[in-house]
Amino acid sequence: MYLREHDLVKKVLSLGLPEHDFVIAGSGPLLAHDLRWEVGDIDVVARGAAWERALTLGEPEDAPFGDGVRRVLLFDDRVEILNGWFPDIWTVDELIDGAEVIDGLRFAVLDNVRVWKTLLGRSKDHLDVKLINEYLESVAH
Numbered sequence: 001m002y003l004r005e006h007d008l009v010k011k012v013l014s015l016g017l018p019e020h021d022f023v024i025a026g027s028g029p030l031l032a033h034d035l036r037w038e039v040g041d042i043d044v045v046a047r048g049a050a051w052e053r054a055l056t057l058g059e060p061e062d063a064p065f066g067d068g069v070r071r072v073l074l075f076d077d078r079v080e081i082l083n084g085w086f087p088d089i090w091t092v093d094e095l096i097d098g099a100e101v102i103d104g105l106r107f108a109v110l111d112n113v114r115v116w117k118t119l120l121g122r123s124k125d126h127l128d129v130k131l132i133n134e135y136l137e138s139v140a141h
Helices: 007-014 028-032 048-057 092-097 110-120 123-140
Strands: 022-025 042-046 070-074 079-082 100-102 105-107
Touching (some): 007 028, 007 042, 007 079, 022 028, 028 110, 042 092, 110 123
Parallel strands (some): 042 079
Antiparallel strands (some): 022 042, 070 079, 100 105
């Protein structure tokens, strides 16, 4: 299946967010690298015009990861648009400008995904870190 045909990716695309003002984070990069196809939700980190667009789509609320980070939940909480992501580690600009483009969409780099999944330390995150490590080792050779 092509990335743009994934149900959650189609939902993100339907929002009309300016492509240079957001990055797909959370487990989305694992989806983009075909390390996981099943993800429960998709996290989008937005700035500028993309964040302004998000504010027209839903009511912002405090997000769980970082002081001052706000989020807009859409599609029964399956798409989460945030104006920050672990702000003690990265700025939104660093995440977006440092993203890799896959199938025309910006995804957070796997090295960053590994950092936040290690910090979160949930059981699903341990598996994801293992998948990332194996993938990065395989492409390094």
